[in-house]
Amino acid sequence: MSRGEQRSRRGKQISTETSEVSDAYQQRMVDIQDSLRSITGKLDNIGTLQQSVTTLQQDLWDEDGLDERIKYIGQQNEDSREDIDALKSENSFLRKEMQVMKSIIINLDRRVTQQENEIVDLRGRSMRDNILIHNLKEEENENLDTKVIGLIKAHMNLDVEFIRIHRNGPKHPGNPKPRIITGKLKNYNDKEHILQVMRQLREDKNSSLPFYITPQTPQTDKVMTKITGNKLVFPNGNVYRDKVQEPRAEDLLTMKEEEVKKLEDITVYATESVSEGGNSFKAIASQVSSYAQVRNFYRRVLRDPEYASANHNILVYRFTGSEGLVHDGYQDNGEYGAGRRILKELCDHNVSNAVVIVSRINGKHLGPRRFQIMKDIATSAAEML
Structure with a gap:
């Protein structure tokens, strides 16, 4: 091969190698640029992250930050706990007071029941000598003491005396029914005699008595019964209890x-x-x-x-x-x-x-x-x- 051909081949080889080196260099530059862009992006992210950290620090530690809020919530929690403890103590006190009130009310209820029974007994005693006279015609300016004593003498042949005697309640205009008369006898035995004769006369169909007489008793007394506690006791000793009584x-x-x-x-x-x-x-x-x-x-x-x-x-x-x-x-x-x-x-x-x-x-x-x-x-x- 001549020297000219060798030089020509050598030049081509050098040109090819130079081209390869140039391509490699360009590729390396592209890679470096990509790396730089990546690093720049990461640096930007680091900046953003730093900003976020700074913001978070401010949120945590500034005057109105999360740390202060947590402290405030903790303080509120302590205050609430103190309030709850106070409410528990107050509730315990109120429960005790409620028990005391219950006891007082129960005691008062028992005393009222006892007093009501005593009142019924006293009313019965106060009415012991009383009689009620029914259906006796009313007259203007009547003297009941003289009138009733005379009628009892005439129709029942009994001599009686009253401590006091009167008609019950005011007279209602337009009501023809005579008002009941209440009479308190001077002698209890007179009451027994009157009631005995009254029973005999009511059994006599030929009797023309212009009135009839019954004993006066408290409203709780029924058919000659007596009240003992919450029991109704009949003369034969039998006890009646109402199936529905008012709750105590x-x-x-x-x-x-x-x-x-x-x-x-x-x-x-x-x-x-x-x-x-x-x-x-x-x-x-x-x-x-x-x-x-x-x-x-x-x-x-x-x-x-x-x-x-x-x-x-x-x-x-x-x-x-x-x-x-x-x-x-x-x-x-x-x-x-x-x-x-x-x-x-x-x-x-x-x-x-x-x-x-x-x-x-x-x-x-x-x-x-x-x-x-x-x-x-x-x-x-x-x-x-």
């Missing part, structure tokens, strides 16, 4: 939680309150089919402060028992005459398997008008069943 405060305040829950599950229906002359009337009713259900309803209502604070809670019930017999009854709760009137109203409306309590808060004296209001709202409550 002691019974209501010492009930267990599960017993209260059962009472609260009883479904009841109540009327709106009716107001007249400062009086407030309301009726509440439920379905019943046994004496036990009536008693539970009674307790449920009297545990409700709205009804427990009323002056009177008149209970009336009527249901057909499992044996097919109709049972009914009432508790006047001091509103004498209300129970039997409401019961008659329920019977007239064919109400059955129902118990109703009519609650009254006293206001102005309403007279017989109050009974009509009670009958109306009792019927309304029963019709909801």
